[in-house]
Amino acid sequence: xxxxxxxxxxxxxxxxxxxxxxxxxxxxxxxxxxxxxxxxxxxxxxxxxxxxxxxxxxxxxxxxxxxxxxxxxxxxxxxxxxxxxxxxxxxxxxxxxxxxxxxxxxxxxxxxxxxxxxxxxxxxxxxxxxxxxxxxxxxxxxxxxxxxxxxxxxxxxxxxxxxxxxxxxxxxxxxxxxxxxxxxxxxxxxxxxxxxxxxxxxxxxxxxxxxxxxxxxxxxxxxxxxxxxxxxxxxxxxxxxxxxxxxxxxxxxxxxxxxxxxxxxxxxxxxxxxxxxxxxxxxxxxxxxxxxxxxxxxxxxxxxxxxxxxxxxxxxxxxxxxxxxxxxxxxxxxxxxxxxxxxxxxxxx
Numbered sequence: 001x002x003x004x005x006x007x008x009x010x011x012x013x014x015x016x017x018x019x020x021x022x023x024x025x026x027x028x029x030x031x032x033x034x035x036x037x038x039x040x041x042x043x044x045x046x047x048x049x050x051x052x053x054x055x056x057x058x059x060x061x062x063x064x065x066x067x068x069x070x071x072x073x074x075x076x077x078x079x080x081x082x083x084x085x086x087x088x089x090x091x092x093x094x095x096x097x098x099x100x101x102x103x104x105x106x107x108x109x110x111x112x113x114x115x116x117x118x119x120x121x122x123x124x125x126x127x128x129x130x131x132x133x134x135x136x137x138x139x140x141x142x143x144x145x146x147x148x149x150x151x152x153x154x155x156x157x158x159x160x161x162x163x164x165x166x167x168x169x170x171x172x173x174x175x176x177x178x179x180x181x182x183x184x185x186x187x188x189x190x191x192x193x194x195x196x197x198x199x200x201x202x203x204x205x206x207x208x209x210x211x212x213x214x215x216x217x218x219x220x221x222x223x224x225x226x227x228x229x230x231x232x233x234x235x236x237x238x239x240x241x242x243x244x245x246x247x248x249x250x251x252x253x254x255x256x257x258x259x260x261x262x263x264x265x266x267x268x269x270x271x272x273x274x275x276x277x278x279x280x281x282x283x284x285x286x287x288x289x290x291x292x293x294x295x296x297x298x299x300x301x302x303x304x305x306x307x308x309x310x311x312x313x314x315x316x317x318x319x320x321x322x323x324x325x326x327x328x329x330x331x332x333x334x335x336x337x338x339x340x341x342x343x344x345x346x347x348x349x
Contacts, residue, residue, distance in 0.1 A: 034088035038065040049100035121348035123335035126150030131339035138167040139200040149345035154220040164188035165205035213243040220250040256287035281310030
């Protein structure tokens with residue numbers, strides 16, 4: 001090999017080692033003239049260099065010489081004292097290569113781990129206070145037993161012959177008391193004098209509301225099946241207002257027609273639309289309900305999610321066992337009616 005050829009080869013090797021990117025400016029680079037509309041790997045190289053110099057947004061790096069690329073090249077050329085044409089000729093290509101090689105790689109913070117929001121346990125709704133051994137339902141004793149475990153005290157309302165509101169689930173006295181006959185045929189004085197629930201007096205709504213006010217708990221009185229007069233509904237709201245419980249009360253009923261009457265008298269009340277069959281969430285919202293009270297039998301996660309997406313809370317009724325409490329929590333309901341509030345509290349908390 002001639003000395004002159006050997007010198008040229010050594011020079012080429014040295015130039016390749018020091019040239020940014022480790023490659024020579026080829027003949028194609030000399031003839032380069034990228035402009036708007038160009039595509040391909042050379043455009044991608046230009047875009048990446050401009051991105052590294054913070055002249056082009058990363059999302060614009062797509063192998064297309066777009067308007068954004070054109071403007072970025074013009075800014076680079078202006079900053080480097082080159083003729084600002086927006087086109088990439090061999091000179092601009094080499095300047096971009098040197099500038100990008102001299103720029104340290106950006107250090108980006110590691111992505112922040114997203115911690116999923118904890119799934120809160122459902123509210124515990126003490127069904128009729130509590131229904132456990134030695135504690136009778138819908139009595140003051142059952143309410144005292146549930147307080148401390150239940151978030152909400154649930155109970156049933158009935159009206160006596162003289163309009164006093166008492167706690168009783170059935171329309172008759174036969175199942176739970178030592179008396180018989182429809183509640184509505186008895187005066188309150190006669191009830192108090194003659195009838196008990198396993199030795200406990202049948203409490204009035206006023207007595208239970210007074211207890212709940214001091215216990216700092218919410219209440220969920222259920223207006224029993226059957227039509228209630230406007231006067232009876234007014235009597236319910238009067239008791240709630242007398243103890244300052246308007247914002248701590250969920251009135252529940254299978255009869256949504258009661259809700260507008262109650263809301264007109266007490267706007268702060270919230271309503272639980274009880275149903276034993278699936279009812280349209282739209283219909284529930286139209287009735288003014290905030291909570292869908294759904295039977296737990298056959299309840300699925302998809303059903304619960306459907307109501308929740310419609311803006312309704314879901315309370316499921318009625319859990320009598322730990323297994324049912326566990327299942328309802330897995331369904332992500334917002335509240336659980338339960339006969340065993342203390343067991344629910346131990347499980348959920």
